[in-house]
Each structure stands twice: as structure tokens, then as C-alpha cells.
Amino acid sequence: MCSEQLRVLVTGAAGQIAYSLLFSIAKGDVFGKDQPIILLLLDITAMLPVLEGVVMELQDCALPLLRDIIATDMEEVAFKDLDAAILVGSMPRKEGMERKDLLKANVAIFKSQGSALEKFSKKTVKVLVVGNPANTNCLVAAKSAPSIPKANFSCLTRLDHNRARSQVAMRCGVPATHVKNVIIWGNHSSTQYPDVHHCMVNMSGSELTCFDAIKDEAWLKGEFIATVQQRGAAVIKARKLSSAMSAAKAICDHMRDIWTVNYHYWVPDDLIYSFPVQIHKDKSWKIVDGLGINSFSQTKMDATAAELMEERDTALAFLGV
Ligand SMILES: NC(=O)c1ccc[n+]([C@@H]2O[C@H](COP(=O)([O-])OP(=O)(O)OC[C@H]3O[C@@H](n4cnc5c(N)ncnc54)[C@H](O)[C@@H]3O)[C@@H](O)[C@H]2O)c1
Ligand SMILES: O=C(O)CC[C@H](O)C(=O)O
Secondary structure (H helix, E strand, O other): OOOOEEEEEEOOOOOOHHHHHHHHHOHHHHOOOOOOOEEEEEOOHHHHHHHHHHHHHHHHHOEEEEEEEEEEOHHHHHHOOOOOEEEEEOOOOOOOHHHHHHHHHHHHHHHHHHHHHHHHHHOOOEEEOOOHHHHHHHHHHHHHHOOOOHHHHOOOOOHHHHHHHHHHHHHHHHHHEEEOEEEEEEOOOOOOOEEEEEEEEEOOOOOHHOOOOOOHHHHHHHHHHHHHHHHHHHHHHOOOOOHHHHHHHHHHHHHHHHHHHOOOOOOOOOOOOOEEEEOOOOEEEEEEOOOOOOOHHHEEEEEHHHHHHHHHHHHHHOOOO
């Protein structure tokens, strides 16, 4: 049994993603089956009565690893001595809303919470930003917490990764675990580039390139990319609500990989850009180097970077910095 309890914050704890996420974290799916945790739950004051119900349900799960639950609307309480922060709390996009509307509504939250990380959390805290626009919110949070290493900040594009992997798996008629090395470059938005040029698929025991397994280059370069890029919008259209179950699963995958060593994606200077990375035992990471990038990929990678630069400039202008 690990002796030290981890302090793990989930913001937006009364919301729909949190409702799918908290049980998985509390039962050990993310930080380990022998790792005791204290859950800190932050939401806005108006949602405290709902949060109280979530706390009751967590208590009623009778989970052995969950040693304490602290529900609050105060950042100074929620961000105290954190080991991990999962920043979900913010407004989701509804049908008809533009990205810019969301940027304006949400970016101030991440400035305030970045400052709270700076003031109250451990310098080793690992921060995962989920609230949209996730990349730019993450950048704003990192900039607002200058004494925490920028490498400790990441945003959620694992959902896009899982979506891409699953699309390929369904097309090939294999389980998603048979599909490896899908890459999501850039922004968690419709300009993201889901890249299968390094993807391998295990078909009946043989490792094939994705292009050989699928044998339909037009689909891979057209409909596949568009489906993954538009998946969030398609879920909103169908459910009238933003994705939640799949987002929670992706949050668990992302944070568990950081905690337990696996591989995933990452960032250049002054942009939070999704990259393939390798994560090491000490939780440090390194961008996977030397992948061949053809002109098709380069054009798509440039387009998503251009969008991120525009978003960054808009966000900083909104904040007056
Ligand atoms: N990156 C991704 O892959 C991904 C996927 C799905 C959703 N999202 C984003 O996650 C966010 C949350 O989605 P949801 O469906 O859970 O929304 P939701 O509306 O159900 O819940 C959001 C919660 O955040 C709370 N909140 C608002 N401001 C807050 C603040 N300052 N501090 C703490 N809590 C605050 C709200 O009161 C609410 O309870 C949205 O921005 C959504 O777009 C991202
Ligand atoms: O607002 C959107 O278009 C996407 C919502 C969410 O980030 C998702 O990917 O499901």
C-alpha cells in the first residue's frame, strides 16, 4: 500500500463530465489500485447543493482508497497542496455557439485557477486542462503559474486520440487495442490533424501499416479526418450536450499515462499543441523525434498551429495582457 495520500482536484465537480469521472478516480483507475487519495471538488457557489449530492454518492460507494472528500467553492481551499489538478469546470459549447464565445466565457477562469495553482499547490503538481478551448485555457493557466514547470501542464486531446483509434479499429474490424501510434497534432478543435502515417494495426496477428490494413487512402485522408475533427460537434448535435462519458474515459487514460508511464502527446514554446511524446518513469516527457512528415501532414499541422496562435492572441487581448 502506498502510504502518502495524493491530493487530487477536480473542478466543475457538479457537472456532467465529473459525474462520470469521479467514480473512476476514486476507485483507483487513474492513480493506482493501492494509492489512497483525497478528492478536492471545486464548483461555483450556486452548484454547491448539487455538489453535496455528488459527495453523498461518493461516500455511498464505500471505496477503500478514497480517504477524504473536500467540496468547496473557494480556490484557496481547492488548490491547497495539490499533487494533481484536473480542470474541467467551465462552460461547454452548445449548438450554435462559436469557439470565440467559449474563449471569452472561459479564459478568465483559467487565469484565476492558474494563479491559485501558483499560490497554493505543490510545485510538482500535474495539471490537466479539459475545459474548452482546452489548449488555450491550458496556456493561460501555465502563464499564470510561472513557478510551476510548464512541462507539468497538458490539455486533453486524448479524447481525439481515442476517437481516431476507434474509427480505424471499427473500419478494420479489430479491437481498439490492436491500433497503435495514432497521432493528434495541434488544437482540440476542428483544425486538429489526426495522423495515421505512423499507425500500425494488428490484423489476425500481423502488424500492418494503417494504410495497408484499410486499403482506402481516400477515406483515411478525407472522411476519417473529418469524422474525428467533427466528432465533438456531432455528439453535441445528437445529445444536445457535450461529450461526457468518453471525455471522462479520456481524462483517466491521459492522467494514468502520466502517472504510470506510457506514451502520449505534447507542446512547443508559447502554444499548447498536441504532439506525440514519450513519458519516462520520473514523469518527465520528451516529444517523439524524427517522425517523417510529408507535405499532406505538414499542411494540416500548420493549419492547426495557425488557429492556436490566433486563439492565444485573442485570449491575451481579452485578458488585457
Ligand atoms: N478537451 C476535451 O476533450 C473536452 C471534451 C468534452 C468536454 N470538454 C469541455 O469540458 C468542460 C466541461 O464540460 P461539462 O459537460 O462537464 O460541462 P457542465 O456544464 O456539465 O459542467 C461544468 C461545471 O463547471 C462548473 N464551473 C463553471 N465555472 C467554474 C469555475 N470557475 N470553477 C469551478 N467550476 C466551475 C459549472 O458550475 C458546472 O458544474 C466544457 O468546457 C467542455 O467544452 C472538453
Ligand atoms: O465544443 C465542441 O465542439 C467539442 C466539445 C468537446 O470538446 C468534445 O470534443 O466532445
